[in-house]
Amino acid sequence: MIAMAPANETAPSRSDLRFAALVVCTGILIGLRYHLALWVLDERGLSVVSHGMPYWDFTNLWAGGRMTLDGHIAFLFDLDTYRATLRQMFSSDLPNQEWSYPPSILAFGVPLSLLPIFPAYLVWTFGTVLCLWLAVWPLQLSKLAKAAIMLCPAVLINAAFGQNGALTTALFIGGLAAAPKRPILAGLFFGVLTVKPHLGILVPFCLLASGNWRAILAAALSSAALVILTGLLLGPGAWVLFWTQTRPLMTAILEAPYPQPYQSNAATMFFLARASGFGLTAAYTLQTIATAAAIAAAFWIWLPWRQVEHRERVVLAAVLATLATPYGYSYDTIGLAVAVVYLFSTRSTMPRIYLTLVWLYPAIAHLINNAGLGIGVLVPLSLSAWMLTDIISRERRIAVAATPGRNTQPPEA
Template identity: 30%
Template sequence: MKAATPAEPRRAWASGFTLLNDRRFWLAFAFLVTLLGFPRGMLTGWITRTGEVYSTTHPGGGDFIVFWIASRMLLEGHLSGLFDPSQFSRYIIDLYGSDFGVRWLYPPHFLFLLAPLGLFPYLVAYGLFMGGSLAAFLFVAARVWGDRSVALWLLIAPVTALGILIGQTCFIVGALFVAAIYLWDERPILAGILLGLLTVKPQFGVLIPLVLLLERRFLVIAVASVTATALIGASILAFGIEPWRAFLFGLQDPTGAILLSERDAFLSVQMTVYGAARYFGLSFAAAAGLQGMSALFAVGSLVYVTLSSARRDTKAAMLVTATYLTLPYVLYYDLAAPTFVALWLYFGHGRRARPGIAVSALLVGVASISFINGAATTLWHVNVAPVAFLALAVFLIWSVGRETSPGFDRFENARP
């Protein structure tokens, strides 16, 4: 029998640690650490604390109070007060003794989705809204992915815990955004309908028309336009023109107060270049200038990637990334779509080769950025969230060169 060389015992010893070489282990480990520690201390402490970002002086769900109150006001015939910040505040104070600093900032046709919630007690409505929207997001993710495995990862992802605890619209936005851009090749009519529905939070579709025009997806554009027009028209028929006038011209003060806020607790959970610059202490003008530069870089990068012959999933990832680099206002619960993109790239979905260690670490960071940013703001008073999106954009630009090179494997160039 051949004697073992000195290298063989080392290989045998290393083989006992194959779990540590499994990217599923490291992703699960990162998500576990996040769930135990985001964003400022142990999770249980975060749930029960009170303050500017989250409050437990009313039943759970944090921001869900906005949607439930909106439904109640609509059903009780107080629609005009919904778009009046002072009346909206008084309505909440009458119920809970404090308005928690929240306001209604959404277009009138969003009320079609929210109207039934006011028929139920707060906690029942909260469960229905969050449970239904999360189920929709997981269904869409599994449909786009091709199997249910991604749903398990999304269930333990930071965005899911944050979305549920805060009671926000992240799952609705994620489902509409992901389904539309990943399915518009095979289901252009459905994609157009979903993009029309995405106008309930229109800022997340800011770059989609550009991509649709560059790729000459005129059917998607037409269906999305018809869907959005129908929703707006239906809301005018149902509620009148006044809510739209108030939405377009009457919410400048609360919107401006959000963008001009100097509260550290608020700026520390913004995921944008503007938010990071303001948190660092820069003036509004300087932060806006940096945000403008970020938007120019994002749009230029998006045009370059879209017009290239790179893989379809690379283009979809660039659209999501560019959107988050363009918007001046994104909070830490608005990360459903970037989390899906990070998982797709991290597992090398539909590809022969998975990313290396450095890129894998970046993608885990993007999927866990709420915790990483929470730790960075706590320890060093630095908002690092936009750095992750900038790095992801650079990686995707680099990927175009690789995917369009003459020696690139044809299998890799095929659409997933």
């Protein structure tokens, strides 16, 4: 596999670093303001912002683990029973929530449910961010750059919801980063990523393009092992109920009339189509085009003879992954922040203001979506387009320079 450095790689200037510090501080302040507001509770013990538990999505993971430990895993797949049980656990005024995960995610939920919910939330949040820190280590970024990723708005939004975006991004980026030299480890990461399978759509195409058959085999075996193991521990009925109950429920949530409250953080081509007034057929058609384009681009950049260094492949695939799925939200866009930090560190020609807007977008996504625009998907679309154009231009320059008889020496000053 060709491993070449970007043609215009350069260390950020002092003014760049001052600008980056200002942007990072702005993102942190926005995130902290939201977090502080989220933890203002009313007399029912619910957040005055979300009107639910302060760690809204983590409530599902923890409660699912608790119900499983209590021998009531079937409750997860019966909507009315699940909601009634949640209200018994937390508050009779708790808004409606749904179980939306495959049973394999209970490998995390059950151990966490052994702790009280707030300590479990802290373990989950800081533990998954630690996984993200370890996953970006092979990208050879500076400590300040890695810190900027850990403190980006997408991570802070992820923490506010108690979501799993830091974990899934760590599995995706960590797996792709490890794939060439440690394919078995990469396959294990991809197997665990099946707890959110729609976020790993591009993985098999990246591995196929690079001819990494060991990683493909390891991913297939680890995925199958996770399904079999959870089936043995939880009973085969858990997977049957997931397929017959949870999967149709999540499809119905995806296809619900626009707008819905949860769509305020959406960032996919499917939601852009719905926000623009298109019906389901047109929305699925546009999403299919976006998914196919993301797959084609990912396959192209992972071909071994492309003039792309490995870490550039990894971060661009992370950006494309947000285009490939119809079911993505702002807390799933941590990969964009990784790409922004990589580009800021290695591209002197990339407009700093544009990178700033991409980095900050998850913090303001709900404002733009609530205004009826739904343009979140344009952020990864534009970023991936710029990166692909840069790669194509670089390859053309290299091809021209390699033309026989052409003077490749730089002109004298």
